[in-house]
Structure formats: C-alpha cells, structure tokens
Amino acid sequence: MTAVAMDGSRARSFLPAALRNAGADTVAMVAFLVLAALAAYLFGNAAMQRVVTYAAIMLTAVLGLQVFSGNTGIVSFGHAAFIGLGAYATGILTMSAALQRSALRDLPQFLAGYELPFLAALAVVVGLAIVVGLITGTPLVRLGGSSAAIATLALLIIVYTVLVAGREITRGSQPFYGVPREVGLWTATAVAAVALAVARLFRETAFGLAARAAADDERGAAAVGVDHRTARLAAWVLSAVMAAAAGAMMAQFLGAFSPKDFYFHLGFTLLAMLIVGGMSTSLGAFAGVIVTTVLIEIVRRFEGGGEVLGFQMPVLFGLTEGVLALSMILVIWRRPSGLFGQRELNLLRGPQNLPEASTQQVQPHPEGDRISVENLSRRYAGVVAVDNVTLRFDADTITGIIGPNGAGKTTLLNMIAGDVTPSGGTISVGQPAGGRGAFRFARAGIARTFQNIRVFPNMTVLENVVVAARVVEDSLAAAEAAAMRELSRMGLERAAHRPAAGLAYGQRRRLEIARALALKPRFLLLDEPAAGMNAVETAELIAILSAVRDERRIGVILIEHDMRLVMTLCERIVVVDRGRVIADGLPADVRNDPAVVAAYLGSRTARAVTAAKTAETDQQP
Known part of the structure; x- marks a missing residue:
C-alpha cells in the first residue's frame, strides 16, 4: 500500500505544472458546460434545449477558430468553410440509400449508399479535415499577418463556390435535405467538452508554445529554435478538424442546409463570438459563445417587431447582425483583448505550483567545437556592411567584438546566428550551415540575444x-x-x-x-547584454557569464560598448571597422593597437596619441 502511494506521488511530481493547471481549467469549464446542459434538460423546454445544443455546436467551432487564430495571431475568415465541408460530408455518409437515390440522383458511385452512424461519419470527417487542412495549410503558413488572413478569406470563397458548383454531390445552391437528425443535447455537449480539453491543452504543447512565441516575435522565436511554419501548420490542421467536427454535428442538428449557411454570415458570427470573449484563450472562446448566444436570443425577440415598453417596434431585419457587430466594436474599443483578457483561468497557477528547478548539471560540451567564418560578406544595395571577414571562434573562450557605431558588428553576429543570409562566404558550425534559417542554427547549438530585447x-x-x-x-x-x-x-x-x-x-x-x-548551446551570442544596466547589474552579469562558461565550457561571443565589461570578461577581442576586421588578439594588445585607436578616436587624434607615446618613450633614460 505504501509503495503504491509513493509511486502515485512520484507520478504526480513528474506531471508538468502547466498540464496540471490546464487540466484543472478544463475540468472547471467542462463542469460548467455540463451543468448548463443538465439545467436545460431538466428545467428547459424543447426550444431552450435546442438553443443550448446549438451553442455547444458553435462552441466547438469557435474553439477550433481559437486554436489557430488565438495561438498564431492570424485572424482566419475561412473556418466556416471547414464547417461546410464537415456538414456536407456527414450528410452524404449518413443519408439513407433510398432517399439518396431520389435526392442525389447523380451522386458518384463511390460516395453512395454508406448509411453510416454519426460517430463513424465523424471519424471519416476528421480524416478528411486532416487531409484538407494539410493541403490548404502548407501554402498558408508561408504567409503572415494580413496576407494570411486574406488567404483564409479566399479559401472560404473557393469552398463556397465548389459547394454551389458541385450539384451532383451537394445539390448546388438548393437545400441539401434528408440528413438524419441524430445529434441532440448530450452528443453536442460531449463533443464540445472534448473540444474544450483539446483547445486548453494545446496551448501547453510544444506546438502551442511555439505558435504563441512566433505570434509575439517571429525573429525571437526563431532564435530559440522555433520553426514557426510547422507550429502554425499543426494549429491550422487541428483547428480544421474541430471546425469540421462542428459541421458534422450541425448537419445532423439541422437536417437540411445549403451553401449559404456556411458563408460570410457564419464566419462573421464565429469571429464575433471569439473577439467578444477574447481571442487568445479557450476561456475567452467559451465565455464569448455564452455571452453572444444570450445576446442573440434577446435581440431576436425584438427583430420581428411588436410592442416594447409601450412603444411599437417595427420589423428590423438584420438586427441580430447589427447588434453583434456593435458589441464587437465596443469590445475592441474598450477591451482590445476581449472581455476575459489574454489569460486562462489558471486555477492552479501560483507560487505554490511552480515546477522544481532541475538539479542536474548541464554536461560540458566536448572540446573541439568551433564556428568557422570564411570570406563572409553582406551588402545592402550599394552599402557593404560586412566585407570579406574570416574568423574562427572556439568553444570555452569568451570573445568580444567591438568597434564604432555602424561598423557592422551586429550584422556579423546576425549572420553567425543565421538571422541574416550572407551575400557571400560560408559559416560552419562543425559543418556548413549557410542559408538554413535561424531556427536551424539555434538547434545546431547557437543561442543568441538581441540588441533590442525580444522577449x-x-x-x-x-x-x-x-x-x-x-x-x-x-x-x-x-x-x-x-x-x-x-x-x-x-x-x-x-x-x-x-x-x-x-x-x-x-x-x-x-x-x-x-x-x-x-x-544548452555550444555558443552563446550576446548583442550588447549590459545595455541599460547599472554598475551592480553589469558586475552580476559578468559573474554569471563567467560561471556559465566555466560550468559548461561553451563559447561566448559578445558585442559590447562597455569597455570595462569587455576588458574584464573577454579573453580575446575582435575589432571591426567599416565591415572589416582591423584587429584580433588579446585585450592588452588590442587596446594599444594604433588602428584600433584610430577607429575609435579618429586618425588625427590617433596620430597625436602615438606621437605622445613616442615622445614619452624617448624621454625615458
């Protein structure tokens, strides 16, 4: 019994704090969802149950949108397309063969006569969504910002056009009818609960963390080994699966539908629900669906006109969309991050739930690691930032790169980190690494910081x-x-x-x-790490970097204007001026090099300093 308890305790200790926290949040949100469904089932009429069922279906769709847009920062206008594909695929797969022969006379033979139960059709829809998500996502993730958002809008238009044009399969713009209505309150609630868990846990996975990091700062994410395209593709495919699952439920909830049901109106409603609650979190998506569903049900009571507080209201077509748009504008104006902000519930997050720091020492890197820079150049139009530089950087050595402003130091460091592609020359980190991308350099053992902080x-x-x-x-x-x-x-x-x-x-x-x-890099590249620090902080930084080098035997390459730090910390100094290396050696030798003095003080002052030193030497007995 004791052994079992100890094993259970050990298992809990190895469960990541982030997943424990995400699990607690998921349980809380799912419990609220189940209680709402139970209240509708026990105390609500048929109309109320339909409202809750439809809200659960929309929650699955909105969570799918949140998985992509909330984690990548790219607003998608096209997720209604996946809902439509899921709905039509489910309709075809579950429709009775007899009705199919009359309603879809020209349906291709390979699609006819399946009569699958809902869960089997849902499994097929998930597989279809993965394939379509990979095909559409591969080019999409090469874009960013507004370009990617416009591409998702194009996807929606393309899918709508295909649904309208594919009359043999979809009946074109005419209603697609005869779908079994097997999805009710508890099926929709169960699928929505799974969607809640998936959306909340995805944030803590390697893909979710990478997608959120790239959304905040793409260059900074690449510098720590994040391949933003792979992360975004994973988010896109998962979101497509969730949206298609919502479409499968919607097909068997409605029983009849047409392509216009999965076009701009649905896409706008999804976005409104997500933006009102908060795009960044599953909590925001969950709360947004609840708030907007209540708002829609209230507004619909006035849309058809009638007497309100003694006033005769006219029929107001489109009032629901207008109120949704107004609520979205108000939220963006007053709370740009949504009603519930950018953070999840975080029920277990706090000082008492911090993960324990690792006590395992990082193993020193083997001797012989080296960065080799051969004839490296970088030109911007007619300006030569780095000109034919050849250098070697060995591990277990702290090297300082100094030079006047505009000398090309940061450009050189950026090329060594893979952040800038050389115009000529090669970089090797054990093997040639040119042109592979900053995230590959990071995975090869080169870590870096930036002149302008990129957290x-x-x-x-x-x-x-x-x-x-x-x-x-x-x-x-x-x-x-x-x-x-x-x-x-x-x-x-x-x-x-x-x-x-x-x-x-x-x-x-x-x-x-x-x-x-x-x-755990082999080389650490630092671009002005002491900038903005006071003397005490700089001294602490020097101690930390020295300790890290001694502990891990890594190479440190830093750019710094604080000469006290450079002369105290660095064992080798490389001086760059106008894109060329003008000195390379021990700090004492470099400090007295006439070329270095000229670069920093100007040639006239350098000559005066040299003359003064010569005169002083001549006067000595």
Missing part, C-alpha cells in the same frame, strides 16, 4: 524559457525544470508566473539570457 510579452516569464527548453528536452516536465534552473540562475524564479511584458528593463535582459541558456 515574448504575452507569455509568462516561465513560458518564455520553456519555449526554448522544449526544443532540447525530451518532455514538458523536463523543460519546465530546466527553465526554472535558468530563471533561478538569473534571479527571476519569483517572477515565473508574471507576464514578461511587466518586467523591468534589466529583468527582461536577464530573461533573454536565461532563455538562450535553456537551449
């Missing part, structure tokens, strides 16, 4: 580091433990559950370094 402001401090740790760790639990280790190193463990946007400037600098270290 993920809409994610928590812990999530910022878990995104990077998830790239190199086997599980979410291990990633959380590794992230806490790096946060503790940087003195940020108490801020783990705070949004990164709320950190002070110096804390955000330390967070960015912690995130880079979570990648």
